[in-house]
Amino acid sequence: xxxxxxxxxxxxxxxxxxxxxxxxxxxxxxxxxxxxxxxxxxxxxxxxxxxxxxxxxxxxxxxxxxxxxxxxxxxxxxxxxxxxxxxxxxxxxxxxxxxxxxxxxxxxxxxxxxxxxxxxxxxxxxxxxxxxxxxxxxxxxxxxxxxxxxxxxxxxxxxxxxxxxxxxxxxxxxxxxxxxxxxxxxxxxxxxxxxxxxxxxxxxxxxxxxxxxxxxxxxxxxxxxxxxxxxxxxxxxxxxxxxxxxxxxxxxxxxxxxxxxxxxxxxxxxxxxxxxxxxxxxxxxxxxxxxxxxxxxxxxxxxxxxxxxxxxxxxxxxxxxxxxxxxxxxxxxxxxxxxxxxxxxxxxxxxxxxxxxxxxxx
Amino acid sequence: xxxxxxxxxxxxxxxxxxxxxxxxxxxxxxxxxxxxxxxxxxxxxxxxxxxxxxxxxxxxxxxxxxxxxxxxxxxxxxxxxxxxxxxxxxxxxxxxxxxxxxxxxxxxxxxxxxxxxxxxxxxxxxxxxxxxxxxxxxxxxxxxxxxxxxxxxxxxxxxxxxxxxxxxxxxxxxxxxxxxxxxxxxxxxxxxxxxxxxxxxxxxxxxxxxxxxxxxxxxxxxxxxxxxxxxxxxxxxxxxxxxxxxxxxxxxxxxxxxxxxxxxxxxxxxxxxxxxxxxxxxxxxxxxxxxxxxxxxx
Numbered sequence: 135x136x137x138x139x140x141x142x143x144x145x146x147x148x149x150x151x152x153x154x155x156x157x158x159x160x161x162x163x164x165x166x167x168x169x170x171x172x173x174x175x176x177x178x179x180x181x182x183x184x185x186x187x188x189x190x191x192x193x194x195x196x197x198x199x200x201x202x203x204x205x206x207x208x209x210x211x212x213x214x215x216x217x218x219x220x221x222x223x224x225x226x227x228x229x230x231x232x233x234x235x236x237x238x239x240x241x242x243x244x245x246x247x248x249x250x251x252x253x254x255x256x257x258x259x260x261x262x263x264x265x266x267x268x269x270x271x272x273x274x275x276x277x278x279x280x281x282x283x284x285x286x287x288x289x290x291x292x293x294x295x296x297x298x299x300x301x302x303x304x305x306x307x308x309x310x311x312x313x314x315x316x317x318x319x320x321x322x323x324x325x326x327x328x329x330x331x332x333x334x335x336x337x338x339x340x341x342x343x344x345x346x347x348x349x350x351x352x353x354x355x356x357x358x359x360x361x362x363x364x365x366x367x368x369x370x371x372x373x374x375x376x377x378x379x380x381x382x383x384x385x386x387x388x389x390x391x392x393x394x395x396x397x398x399x400x401x402x403x404x405x406x407x408x409x410x411x412x413x414x415x416x417x418x419x420x421x422x423x424x425x426x427x428x429x430x431x432x433x434x435x436x437x438x439x440x441x442x443x444x445x446x447x448x449x450x451x452x453x454x455x456x457x458x459x460x461x462x463x464x465x466x467x468x469x470x471x472x473x474x475x476x477x478x479x480x481x482x483x484x485x486x487x488x489x490x491x492x493x494x495x496x
Numbered sequence: 497x498x499x500x501x502x503x504x505x506x507x508x509x510x511x512x513x514x515x516x517x518x519x520x521x522x523x524x525x526x527x528x529x530x531x532x533x534x535x536x537x538x539x540x541x542x543x544x545x546x547x548x549x550x551x552x553x554x555x556x557x558x559x560x561x562x563x564x565x566x567x568x569x570x571x572x573x574x575x576x577x578x579x580x581x582x583x584x585x586x587x588x589x590x591x592x593x594x595x596x597x598x599x600x601x602x603x604x605x606x607x608x609x610x611x612x613x614x615x616x617x618x619x620x621x622x623x624x625x626x627x628x629x630x631x632x633x634x635x636x637x638x639x640x641x642x643x644x645x646x647x648x649x650x651x652x653x654x655x656x657x658x659x660x661x662x663x664x665x666x667x668x669x670x671x672x673x674x675x676x677x678x679x680x681x682x683x684x685x686x687x688x689x690x691x692x693x694x695x696x697x698x699x700x701x702x703x704x705x706x707x708x709x710x711x712x713x714x715x716x717x718x719x720x721x722x723x724x725x726x727x728x729x730x731x732x733x734x735x736x737x738x739x740x741x742x743x744x745x746x747x748x749x750x751x752x753x754x755x756x757x758x759x760x761x762x763x764x765x766x767x768x769x770x771x772x773x774x775x776x777x778x779x780x781x782x783x784x785x786x787x788x789x790x791x792x793x794x
Binding site: 181184185186205206207208209211212213215216217219221222223232233236237280284 | 682684685687688689690691692693694695698702703706707
């Protein structure tokens, strides 16, 4: 059990800066997910925490103490790798025992720990097999087991589910949550999969280009994305981001794109023609008018995608494509004219790449 | 003609050139050597003809003390040089597997000895071990000429000298084979082992070594077979001397055949070498093919 702090971590590979200035605090027993597209620096950050890579500047602290000069083997962390990294020449039992054997733990301790992990993960029948005789899901469990037997202070996961098929990934997500509840160990989990992040993380850290863009619960990140990037990264289908300008007319502030003009509920308007982005979640778009104050946009249906439970309709409006989510049966056919309705309180506005709250001064 | 037989005819046609080469240059000479070994032939005594004598050459070979000594020297040479080559090759492989600036140059430099023709290299080593102007003496004793050692005139030193030359020349080849084995080990395994608490030595002992075992065995196989056929080093450096100290079996066979003109007996020596190597190869391939690969990654 441990509290993890990152102080102004920077990392450069040659002249490429992969981590700009990362500060983050992870409380004891938390499950934190680093989420971002590939190349955003999340895996590098994880490797720096583990000590496998060394940061160019900044400090990693465990329970308030810097561990920058502590070797990986002495950091008391366990990591589950994307490719599992099971030792191919050792049986499952030997793989599980490896860390403890290397640390010269007594045989009885090793036996007990292995039994605990094996019971927890239900991998008893696999003990005498070699990794190559296991399926992907089984390898994943063994890799997890190898981390569990160590009883580390900190669990690190580097995209551990990305090599599994969709169904198995779903099962493993649930098991990981259960595991975290049972062990209560601080976990740092790296993924590029927003569904994994939303379902697993108590706290989600969104990263892009070596920066942290937003830290929050999945609810916060979904409801109040900080930047257009976060807004577009979370949610499926992604949030519609309409690009336009701010215009002023007689003290009223508008968002302007094509023929579309929307009154902005903000106190003081930025200078005219400041570029702005208006975000609308596909699920916030309705096909019928409602009581709440709303905006309406008309366009034509471009195409539809029917997924059974959901139906995505792509609408061309004001030279922009807007996707909306509805139930099958309510949809129109491609080519038909359509009017869509969005409650005003569901609009997301970004000016200069930053979220503007309603009635907030930009 | 059916399509199948047409395909098989084409197949045979395309194989014939290769078969012809193997037949002419490998199969026929081997068979002819075997036939020669069943006859008594002295090049210097054409009058006795070439009588068929069955396996008499082989019984003679079994009782020939010079041949026994030559086999012994050869086995000693194989054992010592192969061991050193694989060990040195492993060190070379470990070094050039690391990333450091100038690695490309180091890799190229290490392969130079292997690229030099053996006869040229042997000549160089003969100069190095020369008792009067050799580099070995100069480096060890400088101008203390009275201490100079006649390396190639001492049975032990001469033997060690050809071992040294062989190790220098071929360790890099063993290294190259082992390097190939090292390069397929995923980095993640080392990361996992570092977090698992393994020290550098433990990572080598418990990860690297077991995983390069197949490569080590292949290096061993190649080097054993190659070392067993050692000839040019001995021919250039020592001519088998002093005495019979460096007379390896191939050199003895050469002398019997070409210096003494005993074509039949010489051929039986060649066949003995051939059979020994065949046996060794089968043993190695069996070992590599079955038990040792069982626990390797697929």
